[in-house]
Amino acid sequence: MEKPNTRAASPDIVLYISEGIPQWQEGELRRINLSQWRVPDLVGEVGDTTLATDLDEKKQIYADLSIPEYWVIDVKGKRVLAFRLQADGKYQQCASSVTLAGLSISLLEQTLERLSEGTNISAAGWFAQAIASLSATG
Structure with a gap:
């Protein structure tokens, strides 16, 4: 997933709801160009050894890419940290998913x-x- 000349990331989970799902032609690279396609509704990282990075650097990258919802799955701690992007461009932790209808x-x-x-x-x-x-x- 990339926004050329800005930022790029490779989330473990990418979820699109409804229309505007990226489509590839045979032979094309499996990248989501965010200048061509809309941002995913939700992305997530499965954190084990990368938990600190997922909660800091990657969280900032996804905020910069305007991803509406971001999850970090802490495998060792058996917890899920979910964040919703606010109007100020920063994530705030949430107790239920907006993307997945209040899950x-x-x-x-x-x-x-x-x-x-x-x-x-x-x-x-x-x-x-x-x-x-x-x-x-x-």
Whole structure:
């Protein structure tokens, strides 16, 4: 993901919602040129040894690129730090996702905890069931 002559980054997670999703032609490099395509709705970094960088330098890069929502997944700490870009161009930590219709960040953290206790499949199943019950009650 790059904005030529400005900044570039390679997030671990890139999420587009709705229209304006980058499309590539065969043989093209898989880069998102932000002068050609709109910014993603959400980007994320999975932090283990890079946590300090993800919360400092990368956070600033994504703010400079005007990414509306930024997540840092702290693997060791089993937590998700979610940030929403404010009008002043700075991120503020948030407890739920705006991009993913109010998804509680604590639900993601509970899923990380389940990953450490069981298998990926069991954690994914639990998460899917939790999302389904939210949809049914909301």
